[in-house]
Amino acid sequence: MTTVLETEHLTREFGALVAVDDVSVAIDDADITSIIGPNGAGKTTFYNLLAGQLDPTEGRIAIRPRREDPVPDGGTAADADGGTQMDADGGTDANAGTATDPDDTADAGLVDVTGMEPFEINRLGLARAFQINNVFERLTVLENVRVARISREGRTLDVTSVAASDDELNEQARRVLELTNLEGVADTRCANLSHGDVRKVEIALALGTDPSVVLLDEPTAGMNATETRRMVELIGELDETTDTTFLVTEHDMEVVLGISDRILVFNNGRLIADGTPDEVMADERVREAYLGGEG
Numbered sequence: 001m002t003t004v005l006e007t008e009h010l011t012r013e014f015g016a017l018v019a020v021d022d023v024s025v026a027i028d029d030a031d032i033t034s035i036i037g038p039n040g041a042g043k044t045t046f047y048n049l050l051a052g053q054l055d056p057t058e059g060r061i062a063i064r065p066r067r068e069d070p071v072p073d074g075g076t077a078a079d080a081d082g083g084t085q086m087d088a089d090g091g092t093d094a095n096a097g098t099a100t101d102p103d104d105t106a107d108a109g110l111v112d113v114t115g116m117e118p119f120e121i122n123r124l125g126l127a128r129a130f131q132i133n134n135v136f137e138r139l140t141v142l143e144n145v146r147v148a149r150i151s152r153e154g155r156t157l158d159v160t161s162v163a164a165s166d167d168e169l170n171e172q173a174r175r176v177l178e179l180t181n182l183e184g185v186a187d188t189r190c191a192n193l194s195h196g197d198v199r200k201v202e203i204a205l206a207l208g209t210d211p212s213v214v215l216l217d218e219p220t221a222g223m224n225a226t227e228t229r230r231m232v233e234l235i236g237e238l239d240e241t242t243d244t245t246f247l248v249t250e251h252d253m254e255v256v257l258g259i260s261d262r263i264l265v266f267n268n269g270r271l272i273a274d275g276t277p278d279e280v281m282a283d284e285r286v287r288e289a290y291l292g293g294e295g
C-alpha cells in the first residue's frame, strides 16, 4: 500500500471553536476510505482544508502527485508541476523549480501542499467532486469532460471549437466517459440529464484531471434507491479500474458500509475512530458519538 494523502496535527479553529482538532492520518491507495460523523463533526472543514479552500490554523497536508503526466502544451505558467514525469513510488519531486516549490515531506514522493491555492493542489492531483458545481449545463457531457482535460493540461483554448478538433482530447474524454458509464449520454446537454447522471458527470470531471485522490462529498445525496445502488457500484468499479484513490463523506450508513474498506469517524473535530467497517461499528465511542448509543 502507498500513502497518497497525509495530514499531521491538522487543526482549524473558527474563533474559540476547533472545527478540526489535531487530526493526523495517512490515506492508502488500496482503500476506499469514508469519513463519517454527526452534524458539525468537522467533515466539511476537513475536506476544505485538504482541497486548499481553507488554511489550517496548525498542522500540514501532503499529497502524492498524480503519477502519469502527459506532455504539457508549451509548459505554461499555469502548469504548476512542470510536466514532470512521476514515479508512482519513487520520490520524484514533481514541483522542483516551480514557483510554488513546496517542500518534500519525510515520506518520499509526498508533496507538502499546506497553504497552496486550490488550483495548485488540484493540478498536483487532488480533485473534489460535488460540492463545487463545475458542470456547464449548456455543454454536452463530452464537452464538459473535454473542459476538464483542457484544464488539466493547463491550456487556454476556446473549448467548444478548438477542442472539438483535437482527436487526442476527444479520445481521452471518451475514455473517461467509458469509465463512468456515461457513453450513452455523451452528446446530451447536461441541463437535460437525470440527477444521478449529473453526479456521474461531476465524478467524470474530477477523473478528467488524472487525479491521484478524489474527494467525494456525499455521492448519493438526493438520489433514489436505484441511483444510489448504481453510484455505489460505480465507485467500486472506479476503485478497481483506475489508479485513483477515493475518499468519501456520506451520511447514508448503508452506502458507507457498502463501499468502505476503512472508515474514519469524526466527532467535535477530533478523529475518534479509524478502522474497518466492522471495527468502527463495534467501537463504543462511535456508538456514543455517532449513533447515540444505539445498536
Ligand SMILES: Nc1ncnc2c1ncn2[C@@H]1O[C@H](COP(=O)(O)OP(=O)(O)OP(=O)(O)O)[C@@H](O)[C@H]1O
Residues within 6 Å of the ligand: 014, 017, 018, 019, 037, 038, 039, 040, 041, 042, 043, 044, 045, 046
Ligand atoms: N466558516 C465557518 N465559520 C465559523 N464556524 C464554522 C465555519 N465552518 C464550519 N464551522 C463550524 O465548524 C464545525 C464543523 O463544521 P463542518 O461543516 O465541518 O461539520 P460537518 O461534519 O461537515 O457537518 P455536516 O455533517 O452537518 O455537514 C461546526 O460547529 C460549524 O458550525
